[in-house]
Amino acid sequence: MNVTDFIGEGLIFIGLAPDDKAGLVAAMVDRVVAAGKLAPDRRDPLVAKLMEREALSSTGVGGGVAIPHASGEAVDGMLVAVGQVPGGVDYDAVDGAPVKLLFMIIGSERAPLAHLQLLAAIVRICKNRLLVERLEGAVSPAEAMALLVGGGR
Numbered sequence: 001m002n003v004t005d006f007i008g009e010g011l012i013f014i015g016l017a018p019d020d021k022a023g024l025v026a027a028m029v030d031r032v033v034a035a036g037k038l039a040p041d042r043r044d045p046l047v048a049k050l051m052e053r054e055a056l057s058s059t060g061v062g063g064g065v066a067i068p069h070a071s072g073e074a075v076d077g078m079l080v081a082v083g084q085v086p087g088g089v090d091y092d093a094v095d096g097a098p099v100k101l102l103f104m105i106i107g108s109e110r111a112p113l114a115h116l117q118l119l120a121a122i123v124r125i126c127k128n129r130l131l132v133e134r135l136e137g138a139v140s141p142a143e144a145m146a147l148l149v150g151g152g153r
Helices: 021-034 040-056 112-126 129-136 141-150
Strands: 060-062 069-072 078-089 099-108
Touching: 021 040, 021 078, 021 099, 040 069, 069 112, 078 112, 078 129, 078 141, 099 112, 099 129, 112 129, 129 141
Parallel strands: 069 099
Antiparallel strands: 078 099
16 A cells, blocks of 8 residues: 555645644644645544544654544545644654654545555554654655655655
């Protein structure tokens, strides 16, 4: 599964500066709505679902990365939004490090296997430390997409 098939330049957000985890999640969903990928009336239920998932255990996987994810009726199919937080944000990550890069998966309840496959593909991306560092330093959505397509090259 190729993660970039689910990301468009309209879903890569560079230079976010949230105050906290909840602010980052809300800002990401707001931008997904603004990009026309999610109906405005689905915003609050999706934020609530993502934060419910965070309450179970943080999706801050370490190394400055978080992978919040939720399934619901909010979208048809799957989409991934990428957020970059240059200053980092406390996300209750497993290693205690601030999160600087976030991959948000929003999927349909009708595609649970695809959701899991996409999550696994993103985890593989996050194991490439050079790619993560370059994404953290990207200055534009186009640059971030080129890095994702090229695997960090």
